Amino acid sequence: MTGRWVVSLPSVTACLPFIFFFALERENGLDLGSFADQLMAVSAGVLVALLYLYFAQAIFLSTRRSRKQSLSISLFVWFSTGYIQGVVTDLYAHQVLNANSHAVTRLWSSFFTTGLSLALAAYWFGTINKIRNENSALKQLDQLLNVDSRELSATQIEAKDSARNHLKDALLPKISQMQDLALELKESAPSATTQTTFDEIESQARNLYIEIESILEQIEKTELPDSDNRRFDLTQIKLMSGI
Structure with a gap:
């Protein structure tokens, strides 16, 4: 995986709207209660998941800025964050709001949606960074x-x-x-x-x-080639290619 973009502030920020929207839709379908209750439960799960993600990347991905990371470790961090989100959301809904527990639904939906969101965002930002570096190298060449x-x-x-x-x-x-x-x-x-x-x-x-x-x-x-006309035009890679 691309090192520094496995977990980054831009990639996580880009995921938050989708994670919140999907979680709110899920809680609305589970009939948790008012919109305020749904928002509080979802926010609790997301905030704790972000805190977990911060410590997880510091422990398991501490060298992400200097070299590439293992795909298996990256997948573990991404999807375990979704798992933590689902656990905390269900605990908050059941223990604080006195609502029915839907642990399986919350766990699996958060596991897949949050995990996939973080994975896709990391791939997107990592690919953009790679293409920018290649274009910079081509320009220098x-x-x-x-x-x-x-x-x-x-x-x-x-x-x-x-x-x-x-x-x-x-x-x-x-x-x-x-x-x-x-x-x-x-x-x-x-x-x-x-x-x-x-x-x-x-x-x-x-x-x-x-x-x-x-x-x-x-x-x-004898005519020598004009250096002003003989320019090397190396084709740069578009940012959307390969994504």
Whole structure:
């Protein structure tokens, strides 16, 4: 079970109207007496049951805020609270109001209605809290991924500029120097064979120069993804799902 929501002030408060309404309907059907007598008997049972619930959660569910609790212990606390409510209501009606005892009816109706109410409220509030925590974690992960995306885009831009500058400032001047040197050596070469060799070197240098310029153009035309448009949209869970 979800730890802190097994028994909590919001969940118990949400159950009280239903518990009171059902108990009053039961006492009206049992013909306890006037509405004031019915209200007093029901209030006595509910107040003692709440006092019992306070001590029961402190004893059996003392670690509920720090870790999950056993389902069997949680069920015991919920339904025993309903049992106590039924016992006290019947005792008050019989001993104080001098009405007939309907112990079996009061015990079983309180046992099931109060127990189920507390169980459903705990499940409801626990599920809402779980979904909120998951949505908070998804939101934080979404922010982290978007920060990483922006940092990655900045790194890609830096790498692109570095490659372009290296080709333009380092390789192209050297290839141009190689072309000039091959041309000078060809003009001063003593034989036709040597001149042919330098022609080939000059041609290769020229082709390499053209190829590097083509690479530079491709780098310039390369579009990096826009970090503002590339956002991770992690779907959050709706509060009503799974309930």
